[in-house]
Amino acid sequence: VKKKSQGKLHPKSTLRTLIRAFLRLTAVFFVVTxxxxxxPTKHQIICANTISCTxxxxxxxxxxxxxxFQNKKVIPPKIDLTSDMTKxxxxxxxxxxxxxxxxxxxTKQKLTAYQGSVLYMEADVSTGKWHPTPTGDFRxxxxxxxTRMAGGEGADAYDLPNVPFVMFFYNNEVPQATGFxxxxxxxxxxxxxxxxxxxxxxxxxxxxxLYNWADPATTGYTTYTDSxxxxxxxxxxxEAP
Amino acid sequence: MITVRREIELLIFIFVAGIISMVxxxxxxxxxxxxxxxxxxxxxxxxxxxxxxxxxxxxQNTTVMSPDGSETLVMKKQVxxxxxxxxxxxxxxxxxxxxxxxxKTTPDTQNYELPANSWSPDSRFIFIKETxxxxxxYYVLSTTDDSLNMDTNQxxxxxxxxxxxxxxxxxxxxxxxxxxxxxxxxKTDTGGFLSFWFYVPNKSFIPLGTxxx
Numbered sequence: 221v222k223k224k225s226q227g228k229l230h231p232k233s234t235l236r237t238l239i240r241a242f243l244r245l246t247a248v249f250f251v252v253t254x255x256x257x258x259x260p261t262k263h264q265i266i267c268a269n270t271i272s273c274t275x276x277x278x279x280x281x282x283x284x285x286x287x288x289f290q291n292k293k294v295i296p297p298k299i300d301l302t303s304d305m306t307k308x309x310x311x312x313x314x315x316x317x318x319x320x321x322x323x324x325x326x327t328k329q330k331l332t333a334y335q336g337s338v339l340y341m342e343a344d345v346s347t348g349k350w351h352p353t354p355t356g357d358f359r360x361x362x363x364x365x366x367t368r369m370a371g372g373e374g375a376d377a378y379d380l381p382n383v384p385f386v387m388f389f390y391n392n393e394v395p396q397a398t399g400f401x402x403x404x405x406x407x408x409x410x411x412x413x414x415x416x417x418x419x420x421x422x423x424x425x426x427x428x429x430l431y432n433w434a435d436p437a438t439t440g441y442t443t444y445t446d447s448x449x450x451x452x453x454x455x456x457x458x459e460a461p
Numbered sequence: 462m463i464t465v466r467r468e469i470e471l472l473i474f475i476f477v478a479g480i481i482s483m484v485x486x487x488x489x490x491x492x493x494x495x496x497x498x499x500x501x502x503x504x505x506x507x508x509x510x511x512x513x514x515x516x517x518x519x520x521q522n523t524t525v526m527s528p529d530g531s532e533t534l535v536m537k538k539q540v541x542x543x544x545x546x547x548x549x550x551x552x553x554x555x556x557x558x559x560x561x562x563x564x565k566t567t568p569d570t571q572n573y574e575l576p577a578n579s580w581s582p583d584s585r586f587i588f589i590k591e592t593x594x595x596x597x598x599y600y601v602l603s604t605t606d607d608s609l610n611m612d613t614n615q616x617x618x619x620x621x622x623x624x625x626x627x628x629x630x631x632x633x634x635x636x637x638x639x640x641x642x643x644x645x646x647x648k649t650d651t652g653g654f655l656s657f658w659f660y661v662p663n664k665s666f667i668p669l670g671t672x673x674x
Contacts, residue, residue, distance in 0.1 A: 243471050250478035254485060292639040295583065297529055323506050337505050344577060349671070357500050409528055409578045410636030410644055413673060425530040455500050 268351070268399040268418040270371035271379075276399055277388065279442045280367045285381035289407040296382035297406050297424070299366050301441060316340075320435055320452040322402070324420055326353060327458035329412045331402075331422065333430060340433060343426035346405065346415035347460055350376050353418050354400060355458070358389035360434055360451030361396055365441040369403075372417055380407060384424055385431035389454045402454070403427055414460045525575045527584045531555060532604075534587055536575050547573050549589065551604055562587075562602055563615070570594045578636030586661060588618075588634060588643060599634040601643065601661055618645060621664050622657075629655065635673060644673045 267273040281301065287294040318336020325332075326347050333340040347353040350372060364386040370379040384404040390396045402420040404427030411423055422430065432438065436449040445451040523536045532553050539546040549562040565573075574590040581587070585605055591598040599618040607614070622631055622645065629647040632654075638644050642658040645666070649655065656673040657666040 240468070240471075243468070243475060247471065247475050247478065250475060250482050253482035254478060290639045290642065292642065294640060323502065332506060334505070337503070339505075355500070406528060406582055407640075408636070408638055409580055409582045410638055410673075411578060413635050413644070415638070424528055425526060455502065457500055457502060 266351075267397065268371070268401070269369045270373075270417075272368055272370040273399055274397060276367045276369050276383075276386070276401075277362060277364065277396075278367060279364055280381070281365075282368065282381040285368075287378075287380040287382075287407060289378045289380060291375060291377075294380070294407040296380070297384065299382055299384065301365065304365065304441075320433070322430070322434065322452055322454045324353075324402075324454065324456040325458045326355065326456065326460045329414065329460070331420065331426075331430075333433065341426070341429055343422055343430075344411035345402075346408070346411050346413060346421040347456075348416050348418040349414035349460070350416075351418040353416070353420060353456060353460065354394045355456045356391055356393065358391045358394065358400075358454040358456065359445070360387045360389050360402075360436070360454060361445050362388045362451075363431060363434070363436065363438060363443040364388070369419075376417075378407075378417070382406075385422075385427035387431060387434055387451075389451070402430065420456075523575050525577060525579045527580045528582055529584065532580075532584060534575060534579055535559075536573060536589075538573070544568055545572065549573075549602075562604070576634070576636070581637045581640050581661075583640040585640065590634070597631070599631070599643075599645075601659075616661070616664060618643065618659050621659075622647075622666060625666060634659075638673075642667075646673055 269276050281299050282296070283298045285296065287296050316335045316338050318334075318338070320340075321334050323332045323334070324330075324345060324347065329345055329347060331341075331343045331345045333342075366382050366384050367386055368379075368381045369383045372378050384406070386401050386403040388396065388399065388401040390398070390400070394400060400418055402422060404424035405416075405421035406424060408415055408421070409423075411421065415421060434452040436443050436445045436451055519540045521538045521540075523538070525534045527533065532551050535550050535552055537548045537550075544566050545568075546564070546566045548564040551560045551562060552558070553560070567573075571591065571593045574592070576588065576590055579587045579589065585607075586601055586603055588599055588601045591600060596619060598620075601616045601618065603614040618634060619631060622629070626647070628650050631645055631647050633646045635644045635646065638658055641661045643661065645657045645659050647655050647657060654672055656669045656671065658669060659666055
């Protein structure tokens with residue numbers, strides 16, 4: 221009998237080996253799951269402008285450059301900084317009292333700006349279509365008169381010089397480096413419908429009005445916030461259609 | 462005996478690891494959903510005060526500013542007893558001059574609207590909406606002196622579309638995706654939805670993979 225069983229696996233021991241292998245695999249699966257769960261989540265929010273990213277935080281005026289959006293050439297508006305500063309001095313920013321607050325309703329694709337409970341302006345916007353616009357409470361941390369934004373890939377690639385009136389916002393979950401902003405858009409006119417790669421697009425005239433009103437009060441072509449000059453609160457809510 | 466003990470240990474390890482991973486995963490999901498959940502909003506944002514609708518006067522002016530703010534598209538509507546007259550013109554801010562685009566007198570059952578996204582991003586074209594008892598038409602007009610179609614400065618998107626896609630009907634034309642591309646939303650006879658771009662220079666339609674509804 222002993223001889224006969226030599227070289228052949230006993231059915232019971234085969235089953236036991238299989239069960240052991242299964243248990244070990246399950247253990248490995250759970251260990252991997254634990255490691256995945258412990259990984260930080262912040263890396264999942266990619267930069268809004270995947271190519272230009274932090275370069276977009278710098279002032280960049282390129283009046284002779286050609287832009288590209290939806291595989292189409294677009295001509296950016298020319299920006300004259302000298303006349304801009306004169307305009308700013310005339311316009312001023314005072315509108316009333318109370319804290320300034322910008323609300324972006326993704327469902328309605330609408331922006332409203334309040335000082336206290338007084339409505340300052342209302343405008344159609346275009347939020348994320350190819351990449352979602354993050355929701356939550358944010359604050360503007362830098363205002364840039366114009367910059368270049370580039371990103372996307374394939375048919376959705378874009379490269380846009382002279383993006384006007386840019387107001388970058390952030391919070392703890394969506395850090396400054398992710399480059400989400402409110403800004404003017406000259407390459408499309410489909411406001412009221414999602415059309416961006418995560419930013420909040422506005423008509424240039426609306427973006428200018430908001431830029432001149434929002435804190436920090438504009439002091440130059442690029443304005444940073446500091447502990448004494450906080451940026452206006454931005455609340456983004458709802459769900460894009 | 463040792464093998465049995467090892468198996469029991471392994472089973473306990475798997476059980477504990479399973480519980481820990483479930484707890485961690487649910488915590489992670491909660492954090493992620495909190496990151497993208499809607500924040501609390503004051504009442505005035507969610508339910509703004511309704512503005513009373515004024516009684517329309519017999520002459521109404523509707524305006525839409527060009528993207529750069531330098532020009533204004535003006536639609537003047539004069540309501541008569543049995544017909545309505547429309548005139549469309551462009552007002553240039555810098556020179557304070559007005560250029561007439563076209564005029565039309567229509568029966569009461571026909572009316573025109575200026576969509577908020579009328580202007581093309583480069584201000585070379587505009588589109589307007591016409592509603593009749595039979596159909597809704599969207600016209601693209603050139604704001605320059607360039608002719609768009611057979612020596613006229615306008616194109617009816619509906620006419621071109623129904624000729625090329627008889628099984629689809631236009632539900633909305635929302636605005637401009639680029640200086641010469643208009644977003645056209647449609648639905649099929651079977652209830653499906655498809656968005657197109659209307660390419661103005663060629664008067665052609667480009668079906669889109671993404672819906673723009």
